[in-house]
Amino acid sequence: MPLSLYNTLTRKKEEFQPLHPPxxxxxxxxxxxxxxxxxxNARGPVxxxxxxxxLRYREYRVRYVRNITDVGxxxxxxxxxxxxxxxxxxxxxxxxMQVAQDFTNRYRQHMLALGCLPPDIEPQASxxxxxxxxxxxxxxxxxxxxxxxxxVYFDVPHYNDEQQRYGKLSNRSIEDQLAGTRANLEGQSxxxxxxxxxxxxKASPEHIMRWPSPFGEAPGEGFPGWHLECxxxxxxxxxxxxxxxxxxxxxxxxxxxxxxxxxxxxxAHTDEARFWMHHNLITVNGTKMSKSLGxxxxxxxxxxxxxxGLAQGYSxxxxxxxxxxxxxRSPVDVTDDAxxxxxxxxxxxxxxxxxxxxxxxxxxxAAGSPTxxxxxxxxADKPAxxxxxxxxxxxxxxxxxxxxxxxxxxxxxxxxxxxxxxxALTAAxxxxxxxxxxxxxxxxxxxxxxxxxxxxxxxxxxxxxADKAYDKVDLIRAALKDQGIVIKDTKAGxxxxxxxx
RNA sequence: GGUGACGUGACCGAGUGGCUAGGUAGAGGUCUGCAAAACCUCCUACGGCGGUUCGAAUCCGCCCGUCACCUCCA
Numbered sequence: 001m002p003l004s005l006y007n008t009l010t011r012k013k014e015e016f017q018p019l020h021p022p023x024x025x026x027x028x029x030x031x032x033x034x035x036x037x038x039x040x041n042a043r044g045p046v047x048x049x050x051x052x053x054x055l056r057y058r059e060y061r062v063r064y065v066r067n068i069t070d071v072g073x074x075x076x077x078x079x080x081x082x083x084x085x086x087x088x089x090x091x092x093x094x095x096x097m098q099v100a101q102d103f104t105n106r107y108r109q110h111m112l113a114l115g116c117l118p119p120d121i122e123p124q125a126s127x128x129x130x131x132x133x134x135x136x137x138x139x140x141x142x143x144x145x146x147x148x149x150x151x152v153y154f155d156v157p158h159y160n161d162e163q164q165r166y167g168k169l170s171n172r173s174i175e176d177q178l179a180g181t182r183a184n185l186e187g188q189s190x191x192x193x194x195x196x197x198x199x200x201x202k203a204s205p206e207h208i209m210r211w212p213s214p215f216g217e218a219p220g221e222g223f224p225g226w227h228l229e230c231x232x233x234x235x236x237x238x239x240x241x242x243x244x245x246x247x248x249x250x251x252x253x254x255x256x257x258x259x260x261x262x263x264x265x266x267x268a269h270t271d272e273a274r275f276w277m278h279h280n281l282i283t284v285n286g287t288k289m290s291k292s293l294g295x296x297x298x299x300x301x302x303x304x305x306x307x308x309g310l311a312q313g314y315s316x317x318x319x320x321x322x323x324x325x326x327x328x329r330s331p332v333d334v335t336d337d338a339x340x341x342x343x344x345x346x347x348x349x350x351x352x353x354x355x356x357x358x359x360x361x362x363x364x365x366a367a368g369s370p371t372x373x374x375x376x377x378x379x380a381d382k383p384a385x386x387x388x389x390x391x392x393x394x395x396x397x398x399x400x401x402x403x404x405x406x407x408x409x410x411x412x413x414x415x416x417x418x419x420x421x422x423x424a425l426t427a428a429x430x431x432x433x434x435x436x437x438x439x440x441x442x443x444x445x446x447x448x449x450x451x452x453x454x455x456x457x458x459x460x461x462x463x464x465x466a467d468k469a470y471d472k473v474d475l476i477r478a479a480l481k482d483q484g485i486v487i488k489d490t491k492a493g494x495x496x497x498x499x500x501x
Numbered sequence: 502g503g504u505g506a507c508g509u510g511a512c513c514g515a516g517u518g519g520c521u522a523g524g525u526a527g528a529g530g531u532c533u534g535c536a537a538a539a540c541c542u543c544c545u546a547c548g549g550c551g552g553u554u555c556g557a558a559u560c561c562g563c564c565c566g567u568c569a570c571c572u573c574c575a
Contacts, residue, residue, distance in 0.1 A: 029575075037575090044575045084573075167504090170570075176503045177571065226573080248575030249506085255574090280506080281575070286567065290574055325524070326514060331507075331568075338513045341525035345513095348524080351538080386515095394515050398523035408539050412532090 001388045003058065005244070006329060008252060008276040009169060013390050016275065018243050024060045025238035026052055027273065029230055029247035029255065030067040030122070033103035034084035037110055038296035039319070039334065040282040040289040044248055046320055047279045047328040047391070049116040049441055051244070054387050057439050065237050066119035067230060068107075070100035070126045071209060071223055086208040096209050097126070110299040113316040115441040121237050125229035129211045132224040132232045135266050136199045136215070144265040148190040150202030150216030152225075156195040159261055166195070166261055169276060170253035197258050198225035227258035234259075235268055245273030250288075252278050279328040284309070286333060297334065314339045317445045321346035324393040324440060349397075349436060350444045352404040356429040359411050360422070368421015376420050379403045380428035383435045393440065403432055454485070458494050461487060 003016045018024045028048045031041055045066065052064045089096040104124075112118070125132075136152050139145040144159050145152050160166040160174050167173055177195055202222045203210035213222040234242055240263070247256065256276060263272035281288045284295045297308040305313020314322070322342035326332045380403055386395035410417045410425070417425070436442050457476060464472035477487055481499065488495045 031575080032573085041575050047575095170504075172504055172571075246575095250570065250574060253504090253570060254572090279575075281569070283568075288569065288574090292572095292574065321524095322513090329506090330514080333513085335513080337525080341513055343525095345524045348538095392515075394524095395522070398515070401523055405540080412539065 001385055003054075003388045004390055005275055005277060006390050007274075008256075008278050009271065009274075011171070014275070016243075018060060019241065019274065022059065022061045024055050024062045024244070025242035026055070026062060026064045026244045027230070027234045027238055027242055027246070028064070028066045028119075029245075029251055030069060031103075031107055032069040032084060033100045033107060034088045035291065036103060036298050036300060037107050038289060038291070038298050039302055040248075040296065042110070042114055042299060042319070043279055043282055043323055043328070043332070044246065045111050045116045046114055046323050048246060049114075050324065050387075050393060050439065051246075051277075051391060053117070053439050053441055054391065057384075057434070063121065063238065064119045065121045065123065065234065067233055068100075068104050068122060068124045069229060070097070070104065070124050071129075071229065089208065100124075100126070106300070110316075113303065114299075114320050115317065115443060117441070123233045123237065125224070125233070126209075128229060128233050128236065129224065131236050132228045133200070133214060135228060135232050135235070135262065136224075138266040139199065139262065142265055142267070145199055146192065147215050150213060150218075150220045150222060151190060151198060152200040152215050153191050153196040154199055154225075154258070154261060154265065155192065156197070156261070157193050159265055167253075167257060169257045169260055172253065172257075197227065197254065199228055199262070200224055227255050228262060230255075231259045231262040231266070231272060234272055235263070235266075240268035240272075241270040242273045244275045244277060246277035246279070249278045249280055252276075280331045283331050283333045289334070310334070310339070311336050314343060315445050317442060318343040318346050321349070321397075321442060324442075325397060327390075327392055327394055329390075345397075345401075346442065349400065349404065349442065352407060353433060353436060353444060355407060355411060356433060359407060359417075360426050360429050362411075362414075363417055363420070363422040363425045366418040366421050368424055369419055372416070372419040373421050373424035376406060376424050376428045379406055380431040383431075384439075387439070396435070396440070400432065400435060403428065407432070454480075454496065458487065458496065462494050465489075 004013045005016050006012070007014045026048065028044055030045075031037055048064070048066070052062050055062045086096055089099045092099060108118070136145065139154065140147070140152065143155075144162070145154050156166050157174065165174075167177065174195065178193075200213065200215055200222050201224075202213065202216060202220055207223070210221040210223055213220050215222065230245075234245065245256070245259075256278075260271050263270050283289060284297070287293065287295060289296050295308070297310065299319075301307035301313075302310070302319065303313055303316055305311075307313075318339065322339055323332065325342055325345070379399070382399035382402070383396040386392045386399055389395070407429070410420060457480065461473060461476045464470075464476065480487060480496070484499045484501075485496055486499045488497060
């Protein structure tokens with residue numbers, strides 16, 4: 001069965017075929033690292049992690065690019081000249097790049113904890129100023145951008161007339177947008193049209209993050225516009241036309257719309273990517289989680305808990321499972337009830353994982369009947385087939401629970417196990433394991449506390465010793481020694497230490 | 502105002518013109534020293550009103566409600 005994905009550009013599901021099989025180029029718009037990531041920021045990476053894992057499972061050779069935007073986007077009004085990064089740096093009295101590095105480090109830790117494999121390339125906007133400037137020069141030479149006072153703006157109306165419809169991704173007409181922006185024209189006097197967006201901004205004196213600028217009459221300094229880095233870096237690492245480009249629904253306009261305009265307006269003359277994918281947002285009490293609304297739940301806090309109205313912490317894998325239980329194009333509301341339910345479901349799936357080896361072993365050499373074997377194999381094939389349908393992770397999980405139920409039954413019914421046979425069971429078990437761990441990226445998180453287990457063992461040790469049951473005492477000593485732990489009987493009681501051997 | 506999404510059982514959350522997803526919670530049962538796990542059974546819902554259809558929760562229309570984007574945002 002072919003993989004189909006919903007393409008925002010065409011507003012329908014389309015069969016996915018890479019441009020240059022078996023290579024697949026995937027780009028995800030990454031974080032702006034001026035603050036710690038919240039749960040909402042995690043959805044894209046988790047969704048795209050599953051996407052890239054699944055593409056690899058289907059034996060494509062994936063190049064997955066997820067950028068770090070460390071060039072501060074402007075805080076609000078462009079004319080104040082202050083950007084997010086600079087503001088955060090000023091507040092902490094450190095170098096802006098220090099802010100960026102700090103949050104980048106934390107972001108990577110959190111993504112790793114959530115089971116997201118590191119991207120193949122993680123380019124930073126600040127490291128691609130040259131590429132961005134080049135792209136601007138191309139757009140200027142194509143007559144689609146103009147320079148004013150050292151800043152460069154994209155000429156949206158001209159682009160719209162000359163080439164493609166600006167708004168084709170978000171399905172807006174240029175007239176509608178003009179109607180919507182008429183109210184807030186102030187502070188945009190440099191722009192010819194309120195729809196125009198900045199490709200390059202001249203740095204005001206107080207603007208900290210700045211780079212030498214080729215634009216304007218006197219040599220000056222400036223910084224790239226908000227949408228340019230993704231276009232430039234996608235092109236550098238995935239070519240003028242990549243296979244898949246994605247991000248949150250809220251990036252569709254203006255960010256992705258502008259990216260398409262930039263790529264069309266440059267010498268690339270493409271939509272930048274063939275498939276544009278947008279995941280839905282995470283809400284709290286039905287309202288979007290966002291930095292500006294202040295209703296966000298930071299990932300670090302979420303893992304530790306309690307925080308932001310949640311009564312407890314939830315482990316990264318539970319959070320991942322929680323996110324995957326909803327389809328990526330549906331909104332997800334965060335509540336304790338939902339997270340707790342997800343936690344139990346996750347645990348169930350993991351306990352299934354632990355059952356598999358024993359189950360396969362107990363099947364022995366049983367030949368089995370073709371009918372029973374086929375039934376099990378059909379069940380085992382379902383999860384992947386649901387992922388083929390626009391990455392339907394909730395259905396894939398449902399199919400895995402169905403398969404797990406069958407495994408559990410087989411584990412307690414030897415006759416049925418023999419009926420299925422060793423070959424089918426081994427294949428189905430492998431399929432379950434691959435799907436859960438490698439494709440959905442759900443790993444078992446041991447909950448047991450080793451130290452507490454050790455203390456329990458030591459209490460048995462003490463008991464055995466008091467009973468002079470030296471065979472048990474020796475057994476416990478030997479078992480712990482295998483773990484590199486030695487028991488020390490002291491006057492104060494039983495203690496332990498790691499063996500120095 | 503423009504654009505788009507959505508309203509499913511106690512909760513979360515899939516889905517399709519007819520064949521009761523799945524998870525969680527609840528009830529009963531099997532099993533069990535107790536318990537847990539597991540399995541079996543039950544709880545059968547699709548905002549409202551019309552329309553199309555042999556048949557709609559699924560298609561169409563209207564209404565009600567919620568949300569998002571149009572300004573930085575995953």
